[in-house]
Amino acid sequence: MKMIVAIIQPHKLEEVKEALYAAAVNLITVSEVLGHGRQGGQAEIYRGSKETGNLLRKIRLEIAVNEAYVEPTIEAILKGARTGEVGDGKVFVYDLAEVVRIRTGERGGEAIG
Amino acid sequence: MRKRAAASILLLALAVIPGFSQQAESSLSPGNTAWVLVSIALVMFMTVPALGLFYGGLVRKKNVLSVLMQCFITLALVSTIWIAFGYSLAFSEGELIPGVLGDFKWAFLKGITPDQLSPYYISDEAGRIPHLAFVMFQCMFAVITPALIAGAFAERMKFSSFLIFTAAWQVLIYCPLAHMIWSSGGWLYKLGVLDFAGGTVVHVNAGFAALAAALVIGKRDHHKLLPPHNLPFTLIGAAMLWFGWFGFNGGSALAADGIAANAVMTTNAAAAAAGLAWALLDKVFNKRPTILGAATGAVVGLVAVTPAAGFVNPAGAMAIGAIGSAVCFFMVVFVKERLGYDDALDAFGCHGVGGLVGAVLTGVFADPAVWAGRGADFSGALYGNVPQLWKQLAGAGVSIAFAFVGTLVILKLVDLAAGLRVDARDEAVGLDISQHQERAYTVLE
Numbered sequence: 001m002k003m004i005v006a007i008i009q010p011h012k013l014e015e016v017k018e019a020l021y022a023a024a025v026n027l028i029t030v031s032e033v034l035g036h037g038r039q040g041g042q043a044e045i046y047r048g049s050k051e052t053g054n055l056l057r058k059i060r061l062e063i064a065v066n067e068a069y070v071e072p073t074i075e076a077i078l079k080g081a082r083t084g085e086v087g088d089g090k091v092f093v094y095d096l097a098e099v100v101r102i103r104t105g106e107r108g109g110e111a112i113g
Numbered sequence: 114m115r116k117r118a119a120a121s122i123l124l125l126a127l128a129v130i131p132g133f134s135q136q137a138e139s140s141l142s143p144g145n146t147a148w149v150l151v152s153i154a155l156v157m158f159m160t161v162p163a164l165g166l167f168y169g170g171l172v173r174k175k176n177v178l179s180v181l182m183q184c185f186i187t188l189a190l191v192s193t194i195w196i197a198f199g200y201s202l203a204f205s206e207g208e209l210i211p212g213v214l215g216d217f218k219w220a221f222l223k224g225i226t227p228d229q230l231s232p233y234y235i236s237d238e239a240g241r242i243p244h245l246a247f248v249m250f251q252c253m254f255a256v257i258t259p260a261l262i263a264g265a266f267a268e269r270m271k272f273s274s275f276l277i278f279t280a281a282w283q284v285l286i287y288c289p290l291a292h293m294i295w296s297s298g299g300w301l302y303k304l305g306v307l308d309f310a311g312g313t314v315v316h317v318n319a320g321f322a323a324l325a326a327a328l329v330i331g332k333r334d335h336h337k338l339l340p341p342h343n344l345p346f347t348l349i350g351a352a353m354l355w356f357g358w359f360g361f362n363g364g365s366a367l368a369a370d371g372i373a374a375n376a377v378m379t380t381n382a383a384a385a386a387a388g389l390a391w392a393l394l395d396k397v398f399n400k401r402p403t404i405l406g407a408a409t410g411a412v413v414g415l416v417a418v419t420p421a422a423g424f425v426n427p428a429g430a431m432a433i434g435a436i437g438s439a440v441c442f443f444m445v446v447f448v449k450e451r452l453g454y455d456d457a458l459d460a461f462g463c464h465g466v467g468g469l470v471g472a473v474l475t476g477v478f479a480d481p482a483v484w485a486g487r488g489a490d491f492s493g494a495l496y497g498n499v500p501q502l503w504k505q506l507a508g509a510g511v512s513i514a515f516a517f518v519g520t521l522v523i524l525k526l527v528d529l530a531a532g533l534r535v536d537a538r539d540e541a542v543g544l545d546i547s548q549h550q551e552r553a554y555t556v557l558e
Contacts, residue, residue, distance in 0.1 A: 047405060
């Protein structure tokens with residue numbers, strides 16, 4: 001089992017979701033986060049005082065999958081989130097030690113789907 | 114009053130002495146009364162929610178309640194003082210200090226009955242409003258003035274000391290200045306200073322008090338200022354201020370007549386020109402027109418036209434708005450940075466500077482055509498009356514000195530007695546939690 005975490009541009013969320021559904025990945029957790037990568041932060045100006053390096057809004061996706069779904073999920077995220085510009089984000093893949101479905105108490109691969 | 118004070122130049126003989134004398138020909142005007150009663154509500158709205166939102170949006174999340182609370186409690190605190198003895202000190206014709214401060218004759222509004230006519234009038238001597246309506250209209254001005262100062266010490270003042278300061282400032286600074294400029298016995302009134310709706314008593318006064326406050330309380334404790342937490346609040350607040358200002362300036366005619374209409378027209382003209390001017394300057398100097406800039410500019414225009422509203426024509430009002438906006442832009446964007454004082458929400462930069470520009474330019478753009486046919490001649494330098502400009506400078510100068518020095522002394526004393534500033538930990542946690550044990554935005558349901 002793997003945990004896939006992706007940081008993407010906020011405006012690409014809808015396309016990523018469509019791509020994931022098309023790949024039959026239907027379980028997803030989304031949060032709004034702040035940060036920046038190589039493109040640096042955004043400068044903002046308030047009554048003439050410049051605030052540099054402010055963090056950018058990003059979307060974080062968290063998806064737990066069984067091995068068979070790892071590549072399709074990554075492919076779907078790339079397909080939906082890529083613009084080719086700096087700032088498109090990253091995908092991280094971790095090993096997942098355990099999953100428990102709260103409603104039934106099922107564990108492991110059973111619990112993911 | 115203000116106007117009258119201003120207008121006083123001619124109306125003085127009729128209006129001033131009266132205090133009470135209701136000439137036989139004066140009677141209650143239902144039309145005038147209705148407009149002033151509505152204006153009372155409009156001006157109340159300027160303190161809360163308008164000013165609260167305008168300021169509240171500019172601070173960080175952890176301090177938004179403290180700002181709203183300061184505005185709200187000022188409404189309650191100053192209203193109470195006003196009824197108890199504030200009105201009497203400001204407007205009684207009996208004087209504890211001649212020309213400077215009234216007496217306690219009207220303490221708790223003793224003797225002011227519902228059917229008594231206001232001894233004060235501006236543009237309509239015959240058609241008076243009830244004295245109680247005048248007291249209430251003035252009450253709302255007394256409320257918003259100290260609330261404006263809160264912009265200077267936002268995000269770091271102890272609430273208990275804020276209450277002591279506000280009460281003391283109301284009695285020791287606002288009441289005397291209102292008396293000097295607006296009451297029939299006031300010495301600046303007699304000098305002939307033009308101040309239609311409180312550019313000097315409200316804005317110059319609060320603005321320079323704010324500068325003193327920023328200097329005494331010191332800078333906020335963080336390496337880097339963070340952006341405003343909610344600019345939509347600030348824009349809504351600015352729009353509500355614009356709305357309320359129609360009552361602030363229009364109501365200051367104390368009549369529903371052509372002078373009130375002129376004031377409402379010029380108020381809108383100045384705000385419009387000033388909002389455009391600031392957005393344009395933003396574009397020129399910072400590449401983008403900003404929402405905060407447009408909102409700030411509009412408020413500065415409203416401030417600047419306040420003393421002029423009943424004396425200038427619409428073109429003059431637009432000039433006052435645009436010039437006020439440019440001067441304040443320069444002060445807030447360039448000068449403040451250089452000087453390094455932390456006027457957190459630019460109470461001085463907008464109200465002090467904008468008020469001063471307005472007070473001076475009233476002496477330039479006052480157009481005698483506005484009052485033509487009313488037996489009064491209010492002319493500025495542009496219309497050949499250069500001495501009016503010196504009177505305006507004198508009035509503003511006295512107000513600045515009085516407000517700045519007086520506020521400095523009060524703040525030093527409150528600091529010695531109770532401490533002005535929260536400690537570093539409380540400041541870091543935010544005033545909402547440390548002063549009020551509440552939070553504006555909860556994380557969980």
